[in-house]
Amino acid sequence: MAHKPNLTPSKIEALRAGSLQDARTPGLYIEVKNGRGRISRVWKYRRRIAGRSNAALKATLGCYPSYSIADAREWATNLNLSTERGEDPHETERAKEVRHTVAEAHALYMAYVRSGIRRTLKPGSIRAKEQIWSADMKVQIGDRDLQEVSDDDLWDLVLDKGKRAPIRANRLAGELKVFMKWCAGRAGKQTGITLKISPATSLDAYYFPQKPRARFLSxxxxxxxxxxxxxxxxxxxxxxxxxxxxxxxxxxxxxxxxxxxxxxxxxxxxxxxxxxxxxxxxxxxxxxxxxxxxxxxxxxxxxxxxxxxxxxxxxxxxxxxxxxxxxxxxxxxxxxxxxxxxxxxxxxxxxxxxxxxxxxxxxxxxxxxxxxxxxxxxxxxxxxxxxxxxxxxxxxxxxxxxxxxxxxxxxxxxxxxxxxxxxxxxxxxx
The missing domain is CATH 1.10.443.10 (Intergrase catalytic core)
Incomplete structure (x- = not known):
């Protein structure tokens, strides 16, 4: 087995190409990056996760000397505790991300709407949004995890509403598109919502044909x-x-x-x-x-x-x-x-x-x-x-x-x- 030299500052500074592994800390190595005439040495980690035949954990800490040898070893040691238990710390961190129910996300959305940050809506428009939420969204999907709501779920809402009130169904579809787009957009992310893609992109706010009203009293x-x-x-x-x-x-x-x-x-x-x-x-x-x-x-x-x-x-x-x-x-x-x-x-x-x-x-x-x-x-x-x-x-x-x-x-x-x-x-x- 090839000998892994112990990392020292002089060895790292002498490194001009390739990488150098640390003999004391499994998975830890430093790699040379060349770009724009400058050499940078980056701390990295790569090690197979115990009990997972095809799974390896890869991670990057940052550049030396911003992160010292001691910093890198402490970082890698913590990663080793996870990989030796068969855990992927990336998955653990993702699981710790704040997840919102649809109701929680909608409350944040309505607070944003009322604030008038980007556009000031008239009171009647805000009440219309609240009415759609109360009548057609709150009970149906309010308790659902926002991340788990699919386009099929939203289409089911619209089509079911369309059986009784097709025009209201179109308005529901339009509101769902606006709400979900906000959740997946920059404004939603700033409130802590982590929805990556809106599930409402395929909805059609004009799915049900509607004619202009012409009723007047004789x-x-x-x-x-x-x-x-x-x-x-x-x-x-x-x-x-x-x-x-x-x-x-x-x-x-x-x-x-x-x-x-x-x-x-x-x-x-x-x-x-x-x-x-x-x-x-x-x-x-x-x-x-x-x-x-x-x-x-x-x-x-x-x-x-x-x-x-x-x-x-x-x-x-x-x-x-x-x-x-x-x-x-x-x-x-x-x-x-x-x-x-x-x-x-x-x-x-x-x-x-x-x-x-x-x-x-x-x-x-x-x-x-x-x-x-x-x-x-x-x-x-x-x-x-x-x-x-x-x-x-x-x-x-x-x-x-x-x-x-x-x-x-x-x-x-x-x-x-x-x-x-x-x-x-x-x-x-x-």
Whole structure:
């Protein structure tokens, strides 16, 4: 057997090529590396793991003299304790890595989302993420080890959701892709998550075909809606009617603080609108009366200090059933957002011009018009909202709903007293 010389500083410094093993410490050797005209001598370790015929442990400590002979021998001795027991210390270290459940990783993800470090999401977007987690992820995979979740597991979630709610399944797929990509990305790693590859790369956020919604309520359906609302609690009346009368999005109404309303103008700040554009709404008499409350929130919760955001699906289901009773047939399903579309679909009939109708919905101007035209059509919107309110008031008056819907007397006076407008509105009713 070849003699292994004892390592000394002079022998190491004399080494110009190859490697030199340590006679005192099994597996330890120093190897010469040449690069860019410089010689470096690197401590390395290589030894077969006991009980594993084809397994050897390889490791690198660093350069001499940054690590002395004594440092290297101590390092190699510790490695020998593992290899002689049949253990791979690399595997042991990997096993010690912090592993997260999906729930733990999601909590870190949501904390990152709320922090707004890279992008500030609107409160409604954050709530949508929380709702998807609570409804479709928490129970199903929350307790699973994040490292063990596969693309098949995620596809099973999406496909199962798609059997009942295909559009929601698409949103679930989209959220899973964003969440898992974050976990495997730099931001996730900075929180201690060790996921190397996202298991959601194959998911398709548009797997289930979806068509743009086109539902809006006819004039008969609007009459039945008003009659059905007459049986609802006042706060629910106010919420649905405000969405209908203003054409606002559901969250813009349900999450509104009363401080946004000053006299007869409701100003929704850019932070609360979908397109980040401030929206000033001139309030006609009935609409203004619906905003009157002593609460901090326009639609206040009766269970907690905050807005009432939950339970509206049940409210709409109940309203649809009452509408069906008035109609003598089943009324096709509609959402609160469809009330916004209903307002826009009636603007042409009420002789509201295109630009004003778009401004009433707070749609952004396009092209050069957006760049150069800063006029918000406030007075035109005032006229447009008054026409729309007058039309709905006439429907309510004809149905004898003045008192049940708390319509103020001043709202029953047709807008501007114009005979032409009165005739136009009457044509829509009969």
């Amino acid at each position: 004039h008969d359906e609007l009459t039945w809606l008003l009659k059905a609302l007459a049986h609802e609690e006042r706060i629910r009346q106010r919420a649905v009617l405000l969405i209908l009368l203003t054409g606002c999005r559901k969250e813009e109404v349900l999450s509104a603080p009363t401080a946004e309303i000053e006299r007869d103008v409701w100003t929704i700040p850019a932070a609360r609108t979908k397109n980040s554009q401030c929206h000033r709404i001139p309030l006609a008499p009935w609409t203004l009366s619906l905003t009157q409350t002593n609460q901090t929130w326009l639609i206040a919760s009766d269970r907690k200090d905050g807005p009432r955001r939950d339970g509206w699906c049940k409210v709409l289901t109940r309203i649809e059933q009452r509408m069906g009773a008035y109609a003598g047939r089943e009324v096709p399903h509609f959402t609160l957002h469809d009330l916004r579309r209903t307002m826009r679909s009636n603007t042409k009939r009420l002789k509201i011009d295109f630009e004003t109708a778009e401004a009433m919905l707070n749609h952004k101007k396009k092209g050069l018009e957006e760049v150069y035209d800063g006029y918000d059509l406030f007075e035109e919107k005032r006229e447009g909202f008054a026409k729309w309110e007058s039309f709905l008031v006439q429907l309510a008056v004809k149905g004898g709903l003045n008192e049940a819907l708390s319509i103020p007397d001043e709202a029953t006076v047709f807008f501007d007293g114009s005979r032409e407008l009165q005739a136009s509105l009457q044509l829509q009713l009969f």
